[in-house]
Amino acid sequence: MAQAPATRDGVRWGALSGPLWRARDWVDDVARRSPARLALLVFAAIIAVVTALLSLPVATASGQRAPFADALFTAVSAVCVTGLVTVDTATYWSGFGQVVILVGIKIGGLGVMTLASILGLAVSRRIGLTQKMLAATETKTTRLGEVGTLIRAVVVASLVIEAVLTLILFPRFLTIGESIGSALWHGFFMSLSIFNNAGFVVLPDGLTPFVGDWWFCLPLIVGTAVGAIGFPVILDISRSVRNRRYGQRAVWRRWSLHTKLSLVTYAALAAATAVAIAVMEWTNPDTFGPLAVHERILASLVQSVNPRSSGLATIDVGEMREASWFVTDALMFVGGGSASTAGGIKVSTFAVLVLAIVAEARGDRDIEAFGRRIGSTTVRLAVSVAFLGATLVGVGALLLLAVTDFHLDVVLFEVISAFATVGLSTGITPELPDSGKYILSALMFAGRTGTMTMAAALALRQRRRVIRMPNERPVIG
Amino acid sequence: MAQAPATRDGVRWGALSGPLWRARDWVDDVARRSPARLALLVFAAIIAVVTALLSLPVATASGQRAPFADALFTAVSAVCVTGLVTVDTATYWSGFGQVVILVGIKIGGLGVMTLASILGLAVSRRIGLTQKMLAATETKTTRLGEVGTLIRAVVVASLVIEAVLTLILFPRFLTIGESIGSALWHGFFMSLSIFNNAGFVVLPDGLTPFVGDWWFCLPLIVGTAVGAIGFPVILDISRSVRNRRYGQRAVWRRWSLHTKLSLVTYAALAAATAVAIAVMEWTNPDTFGPLAVHERILASLVQSVNPRSSGLATIDVGEMREASWFVTDALMFVGGGSASTAGGIKVSTFAVLVLAIVAEARGDRDIEAFGRRIGSTTVRLAVSVAFLGATLVGVGALLLLAVTDFHLDVVLFEVISAFATVGLSTGITPELPDSGKYILSALMFAGRTGTMTMAAALALRQRRRVIRMPNERPVIG
Ligand SMILES: [K+]
Ligand SMILES: [K+]
Structure with a gap:
């Protein structure tokens, strides 16, 4: 890096001073050598900033400084888009605190989708992110090139979807008697x-008043599903729809294996969840019992996503039956789509494992889905992600029990x-001791960044060592 | 099957009458077409007989007929060598009932070891059991040939080990004041x-009085470990020791990959368990608290196997800490060695999964252990066994919660x-409703026969379809 700073990207970076140049050099360096490590660093840095802001007295409704454990927990929960809380979001935090949380959610959600998409792109295109970034540095044209386009697409798509959701929810809050300002804030916050x-x-009475509200719950279900299916799927579908005019084939035929696997698995799991929850909670006096039939159906659909x-x-999760908790445990562990705002080991990972077992039971040599072969390296990757996820959960549960x-x-x-x-x-x-809050914080961070970066790091590393037959691999983790 | 019965195996079968011949034909037929299904049928038949015997009024101490659910549960528990009980073995059943249970254990233990060994032999030698049995039928010499030798070895070895254990435990029961008859019965029963x-x-006060008794516990630990490591390992080791004089190489160098993997994994898990239980229970007033240090160490060692x-x-498992239960959950799920009297997904299955993840993390193309390559079909088989085991456990827990x-x-x-x-x-x-007892009975049966026969059925089927490079595969499931 013996170049003079002035030659870099010309005007735009010209105002940067010495220390900033060195910081940028360092980030470049980390990004080149280990994109996964960069992701971890970025997340940790954002969490640190949000924690610091939430630790200001102005962030709480009472004006008292929040305890460090609660500020950190809330920051991690926001940036990792989890939603577990040790204090009530609507009453404990001030307007400033809620804005900080919302910004944390937005940055965290964007960060997850872009980072995972970039890593996924690097893996799926069989072009190491490392080389890609190196190339961009050397040609000095559009820094990060295609990656920049991808980030723009993620930002634009998420803003559009969030705006649509806000436009649907804002009038709903108006019709239940909120002021324009309050309805706008609640609609905006809930959409994000x-x-x-x-x-x-941020609603003072939580979501239970909306249990039978189709106007509120339908956007919630659709918005959740779109956010959880993952950006590669959204991009793939929108691309196939845009290019429709050029061909006669059905749109879905051009989808990638990853898109098909993700959609089918997500839909199957959601349907199974809705039925299972409905069956188990139908007569529970503390959840579905007091509801009308159409409300029970809607609540089941909400619980399915x-x-x-x-x-x-x-509904009150704490009052659900033990059996419902257990089913929910399994479904939460599987999680959503890769490179989405959802967590877990991801539906595509689960699908690959199921396909591997089906192939094993049939005695097939190759694992096949939708006319494509899934290689054994993909299976190994899926096993690793699932196994390490189970280990994380096991260790976390053990510590919390202790x-x-x-x-x-x-x-x-x-x-x-x-x-x-x-x-x-x-x-x-909320009742956990500080040690318990730190354990859950660590789990949120590891769950959010871990499966994603680990899968990418493993996949990228593997690629370099082995030349294999061309076959299609879905994104894992 | 147009042969006249009289030509089969000459004298030995000559006395059989028509219906028996047909039954034998039918068994032959099932054995040829599906050895795994035969295993299931044999187990179910033995359980039915033991259930019928335990349903006799003479089987209980009170002379009252035992409820069907308890008779079935005890029969399944005995034949599947589980040991879960709905009624106290020592007080509820009569001497006759206890003998029936002991016979069930002996037949179940032998059945598991021989069936699994036979299936494992068929898989590991890459010779389908089907062809082997067909060949034996056609040449009409020693029916089942090598399989017969294997069964003899299993029977002899188990009888010798049980006799040695009885000889060690019998005097122990004498020294604590039991009569010769009682000490012999207790020593014999506990050895099996x-x-x-x-x-x-069958001890009236259970095992808690022996918590600090090295004379009783050391044979228990060693006997348990030998029984749980699996017959293929025992055979492999004894063969390598017998052949020692012919070579100069260290004995362990001639062991199969399966033997090395099983021993190392078993020892590592046992050591980890002993340490974990000791750490978590050391200060628990209801378990280790009242014990001397040497008793705590011994109890940890017992808990490790x-x-x-x-x-x-x-120690009283019901009083262990939640964290200890959770660790024990994970270790029970892994279980013991293949073709042993232990259950679970088996240590070799666990080892293969761990090795796959290590290879993945290193970016290695091949999975290697002890200088051997483990093929991707083995990994798929291990994934299937583990995943289906987890599914069985999940469904069972869900039903029991419900x-x-x-x-x-x-x-x-x-x-x-x-x-x-x-x-x-x-x-x-003991407090479960009948439905709960049936659920656990089904789980014991599925756990005992399922992983074993399923793994063998899958492995045998796979073999027929694919010609692969020669590599070594450990027994899975
Ligand atoms: K969430
Ligand atoms: K047992």
Whole structure:
């Protein structure tokens, strides 16, 4: 790096002073050598800033400085778009605090989608991100090139979807008697919370009043699903629709294996969840019992997208049956789509494992789906992601059992909710000791950045060592 | 099958009458077409006979006919060498009932080891059991040939080990003041229970009085480990020791990959368990608290072989900490060695998954251990066994949560204990409704026969379809 700073990118960077240049050099260096590590650093830095802002006295409604454990927990929960809270978002934080949380959600959601998309792009195109970045540096034209286009697409698409959601929800809040300002703020906040699968709620009475409200819940379901399916799928579908005029083939035939696998698995899991929750909660006097039939159906639909992974429940999760918790545990662990705001081991990972077992049961040599072969390296990657996810959950549950007197049912639920950045809670999170809050914070961070960066790091590394037959691999993790 | 019965095997079968011939033809037929299905049928038939015997009034101490659910549960628990009980073995059943249970354990233990060894032999030698049996039928010499030798070896080895254990335990029971008859019966019963990892106890005060008794516990630990490591390993080691004089190389160098993997994984898990249990229970006033240090160490060692899968605990499992239960859950799920009296997904399955992840993390193309390559089909098989095991456990826990008011902590423990035929209990099994007893019975049966026959069926089927490079595969499941 012996070049003079003045020659870099000309005018735009000309005003930067010496220390900033060196910081930029350092970031460049990390990005080139280990994009996964850069992702971790960026997330940690954003969390540190949000924690510092939430630690200001002005951030709380009472004007008292928030305890460090709560400020950190809320910051991690916002930036990792989880939605688990140790204090009530609507009453504990001031307007400033809520804005900080919302900005954390927005940056976290964008960060997750762009970083995962970039890493996924690098993997799926079989072009190492490292070389890509090196090339961009050397040609000195559009820094990061295609990656920049991708980030723009992510930003534009998310803003459009959030704006649409706000336009639908704003009048709803007006019709239930809120002032224009309040309705706008609630509509805006909830739209970001929904699309980013953030799970935060600023409504003073929570979401339970909306349990039978189709106007509120339908946008919630659709917005959650779109946010959770993952940006590669959204891009793939929109590209196939845009190019429709040039061909006669059905649109879905041009979708990638990853898109098909993700959509089918997501839909199957959502349908299974809705049925399972409806069956188990139908007669529970503390959840579905008092509701009308159409409300029970709507609540089941909301619960079907909840574990993957909005965390926005319209019924009291703490009063659900043990069996429902257990089913939700499994579904939260699977999570949403790759490079989405959802967490978990991802639906494509789950799909690959199921396909591997089906192939094994049939005695097939190759694992096939939608006319494509899935290589054994992909299976190994899926096994690694699932196994390490299970290990994270296991260790987290063990630690939480050790530092609290809570039982496995609620501990496992909260741990998986944190790992998969879901944000559903049986109610124990606010009662945890500080050590428990730190354990869940670590799980949210590891769950959010871990599966994503680990899968990318492993996939990128593997690529360099082996020359294999060309076959298509879905994004894992 | 147009041959006249008289020409088959000459004298030995000559006395058989028409219906028996047809039954034998039918068994032959099933064995040829599906050895795994034969294993299931044999197990079900033995369980039916033991259930019928335990349903006789003479089988209980009170002379009252035992409820069907308890007779079935005890029969399944005995034949599947689990040791979970709905009624106290020592007080509820009569001497006749206890003998029936012991015979069930012996037949079940032998059945598991021989069937699994036969299936494992068929898989590991790459010779389909089907062809082998066909060949034996056609040449009409030693029916089943090598398989017969294997069964003899299993029977002889188990009888020798059980006799040695009895000879060690008999004097122990004498020295604590029992009569010769009682000491002999207790020594004999416990020896079979230990080596077959059966988990049944006929001592009126249970095993807690022996918590600090090295004379009783050391044979228990060694006997459990030998029974749980699996017959292929025992055979491999004894063969390598017998052939020692012919070569100069260290004995362990001639061991198969399966033997090395099983031993290393078993030892590592046992050591980790002992340390984990000691750390978590050291100050628990209801378990280790009242014990001397040497007793705590001994109890930790006993607990280290318990989850894999003797089920013979010298401390009150129901009083262990939640964290200890959770660790035990994971260890029970892994279980013992393939073709052993232990259950679970098996240590070799676990080892292959870990090795796959290590290879993935390193970016290696091949999975290697002890200088051998493990093929991707083996990984797929391991994934299938682990995934289906987890599914069985998940469905079982869900059903038990649905039919009882118990919480996940104790339900998961009992379900994994049943699936992995461990027999450790938090104490809820006797309190289950009949539906719960049937669920656990089904889990014991599926856990005992399922992973074993499924793995063999899958492996055998796969073999037929693909010609692959010669590499070594450990036994899975
Ligand atoms: K969430
Ligand atoms: K057992």
